[in-house]
Amino acid sequence: MPRNRLLVATALFSAALALTACTGISAEAPTSAASTPSPASSSSSPSPAASTETSRTTAAAPVVPSPEDRAAPTCVPGVTLIEQNQGPYYTQGAPERTDITDAAPGTALLLTGYVLDDQCNPVAGATLDFWQADGNGSYDNNGYVLRGVQTTDENGAYALTTVIPGQYPGRTEHVHVKVTAPNGPTYTTQLYFPESTANGGDRFYVPELDVTITSYDGSKMTAHFDMVLPA
Ligand code: FE
Numbered sequence: 001m002p003r004n005r006l007l008v009a010t011a012l013f014s015a016a017l018a019l020t021a022c023t024g025i026s027a028e029a030p031t032s033a034a035s036t037p038s039p040a041s042s043s044s045s046p047s048p049a050a051s052t053e054t055s056r057t058t059a060a061a062p063v064v065p066s067p068e069d070r071a072a073p074t075c076v077p078g079v080t081l082i083e084q085n086q087g088p089y090y091t092q093g094a095p096e097r098t099d100i101t102d103a104a105p106g107t108a109l110l111l112t113g114y115v116l117d118d119q120c121n122p123v124a125g126a127t128l129d130f131w132q133a134d135g136n137g138s139y140d141n142n143g144y145v146l147r148g149v150q151t152t153d154e155n156g157a158y159a160l161t162t163v164i165p166g167q168y169p170g171r172t173e174h175v176h177v178k179v180t181a182p183n184g185p186t187y188t189t190q191l192y193f194p195e196s197t198a199n200g201g202d203r204f205y206v207p208e209l210d211v212t213i214t215s216y217d218g219s220k221m222t223a224h225f226d227m228v229l230p231a
Contacts, residue, residue, distance in 0.1 A: 071112065071214055071224040073156075075120035080230040082208050084189045087176060089139040090131060091147060099161035100148035106135025106163025108220040111191075111211060114156040115179060118231040122156025126229075129178040130160055137166035164193070164221060172198035172205055179227050191225050 094100075101108075115126040131147040133139050140146060146165075152158050165173045173193045180186040192199060194210040211223040 071212070073114045073116060073120065073122075074212075074224075074226050075114075075116050075228050077119050080118050080228045081179070081187055081189055082206060083187050084204060084206075084209070086178070086188045087190075089133075089141060090176065090178075091141070091144065094129060094131065094144050094147035094149050096150065097148040098150045098159055100130060100132075100144075100146050101162055102145040104134040104140075104145050104163055106166065107218075109160075109162050109164045110220070110222045111160040111162065111175065111225065112222070113158060113225045113227065115152045115158065115181075116156055116226060116228045118228060120228070122152075122154075123181055123229060124152055124154045124156055125182040126152040126156065127178075127180040128152065128158050128160075128227075129180075130162070130175060131177075132162065132165040132175045133168055135163050135166045137168035137171075167196075167198050170202065172196050172202040174202075174204075177227075179229070181229055187227075187229060189227075193223075 115123040117123055127149060129149045134146055146162060150158055165175055167173055173196050175191045177191065178186050178188045190204065190209060192205055192210050199205045211225040213221060213223050215222045
């Protein structure tokens, strides 16, 4: 994507997030309670089934890009993935799938990228375990909505069909992921969205973990992030 179009897409997304922050869940100052409640706690993060049944919108289904339509891998040898905590809402045993949406509320997001080794070679057969909040900032802690495991192809590529996550108290928009090389180990991190108005108030946010927004038309976003594994 030409740089000027990318800037427009990012600016549009920034404006949309500002609007969301005004009308949706507010982003409060980070607190340990917001980041470390037990998975059983539902006070700050009710399940979508319990809280959003009447307000769901159907996300448009993005088309998984062909290899030639993907953004090229971005990798600097030796500059590897920053690890972050998994937070309180991880659930083991998510189903194997690339589309984790399950009609959860939110704006459609297609996130693509590559898993690479520290010398920028593709890592085929890496496992990616994604989980995230829906567009209203709620996790499904009783089931597997917005949770899924997939494996990179022979080029190290992955593609995740989902929605743009919402903010919840103390947290800006983010997608959690555990990436495991074929013979281990597992690295855990979180991916963020550039220029979100809530990034500055989230103590976990680091710009190195920003996805690159490659398109955004208000109803669908495509974004890219490569995961470079430590040696
Ligand atoms: Fe989270």
